[in-house]
Amino acid sequence: MLETLRELTQHESPSLDKAPADQCCRFLADLWLKRGAIAEILQNEIRGNHLRVVWNPPSLRLKSQLLVLGHYDTVYPIGTLGKMPFRISGGKAYGPGTFDMKAGIVQALFALDALRELRAQVQKHVVFLWTSDEEIGSTTSRRLIEEQAQRSDAVFVLEPSLGPRGLLKTSRKGVGEAHLTVHGRASHAGLAPEKGVNAIHELVAQIVRIEKWNNLRRGVTINADIVSGGSRTNVIADHAEATLDLRAWRQADMRTLEKRLHALKPQHRRANLEIRGGFDRPPLERKHSAGLFARAKSIAKSLGFSLGEAAAGGGSDGNFTAALGIPTLDGLGAVGDGAHAIDEHVVIDTMPQRAALLAALLAEC
Numbered sequence: 300m301l302e303t304l305r306e307l308t309q310h311e312s313p314s315l316d317k318a319p320a321d322q323c324c325r326f327l328a329d330l331w332l333k334r335g336a337i338a339e340i341l342q343n344e345i346r347g348n349h350l351r352v353v354w355n356p357p358s359l360r361l362k363s364q365l366l367v368l369g370h371y372d373t374v375y376p377i378g379t380l381g382k383m384p385f386r387i388s389g390g391k392a393y394g395p396g397t398f399d400m401k402a403g404i405v406q407a408l409f410a411l412d413a414l415r416e417l418r419a420q421v422q423k424h425v426v427f428l429w430t431s432d433e434e435i436g437s438t439t440s441r442r443l444i445e446e447q448a449q450r451s452d453a454v455f456v457l458e459p460s461l462g463p464r465g466l467l468k469t470s471r472k473g474v475g476e477a478h479l480t481v482h483g484r485a486s487h488a489g490l491a492p493e494k495g496v497n498a499i500h501e502l503v504a505q506i507v508r509i510e511k512w513n514n515l516r517r518g519v520t521i522n523a524d525i526v527s528g529g530s531r532t533n534v535i536a537d538h539a540e541a542t543l544d545l546r547a548w549r550q551a552d553m554r555t556l557e558k559r560l561h562a563l564k565p566q567h568r569r570a571n572l573e574i575r576g577g578f579d580r581p582p583l584e585r586k587h588s589a590g591l592f593a594r595a596k597s598i599a600k601s602l603g604f605s606l607g608e609a610a611a612g613g614g615s616d617g618n619f620t621a622a623l624g625i626p627t628l629d630g631l632g633a634v635g636d637g638a639h640a641i642d643e644h645v646v647i648d649t650m651p652q653r654a655a656l657l658a659a660l661l662a663e664c
């Protein structure tokens with residue numbers, strides 16, 4: 300597993316760099332082909348190609364399918380390996396993208412090996428989908444993910460687990476981004492202040508209003524994370540804008556927040572508001588993961604370890620599949636730490652354990 304992880308990590312695969320991402324995709328396809336699975340590279344014009352792998356277990360009467368989902372892209376630009384090489388130290392494997400989520404892909408590969416070698420009686424087709432743009436919002440993969448999920452009885456997401464105990468992610472917040480632009484009217488701040496409409500003042504008033512929608516107890520948050528506006532001193536600002544981060548645990552809260560946002564009215568009667576965006580990823584609600592988690596927990600127990608669960612404030616592609624009502628279990632990937640950081644790593648001796656867990660889930664579901 301380590302050797303495969305080393306090779307996979309050394310195929311750098313930034314979301315924004317198609318040529319190296321494609322090479323990584325090709326490398327992955329070959330790994331599955333060697334195991335007798337059907338690997339289909341799905342051409343993508345702007346981002347790395349996506350990879351869809353189908354494994355048909357030898358059983359005669361196959362019913363429907365199971366989906367194993369993940370992404371091979373990383374947030375690291377080409378050349379990161381120079382300052383952050385793949386290395387093993389103190390029972391951990393370090394390197395860009397190891398934790399998020401190349402070790403998860405390796406675990407899935409070895410889960411398949413286990414099923415084949417043990418001739419496990421898997422009753423369903425198993426589709427592995429490895430996408431190239433999760434880290435930048437899954438724009439080119441979302442439809443594909445949803446299409447595959449619709450045909451599946453369950454979705455297993457190989458995103459990293461949470462914390463040193465490797466908790467699975469049984470709920471995730473829905474996440475969105477909105478842009479609030481204010482159009483005012485420029486005027487000389489000294490000579491004709493009465494003719495101006497200050498877009499920055501209007502934007503500030505709107506942000507003060509929006510801030511009150513935060514409800515930490517319910518997990519509803521809205522934050523202005525980037526603001527800009529104005530052109531120079533002595534000119535009343537005719538333009539200002541804010542980028543807003545939106546999050547919610549519940550679909551209903553997500554809809555309410557979007558509705559309120561799009562219903563904003565200017566406080567200054569001559570200002571104009573323009574509101575774009577909303578939630579990109581709906582929440583992954585626990586009701587869609589509880590059944591699978593209970594099963595995973597009992598499998599883990601029989602394998603000799605205990606499995607916990609957690610709620611995550613960030614989204615993943617599992618949010619899309621759960622929102623369709625398909626049972627989804629997320630955080631089944633690596634145990635480790637340092638996602639998107641210089642010390643990103645996985646705990647090596649948990650890898651076979653987690654692979655075994657996935658294999659058993661695929662055999663039982």
Ligand SMILES: [Zn+2]
Pocket residue numbers: 370399400433458459
């Ligand atoms: Zn990830």
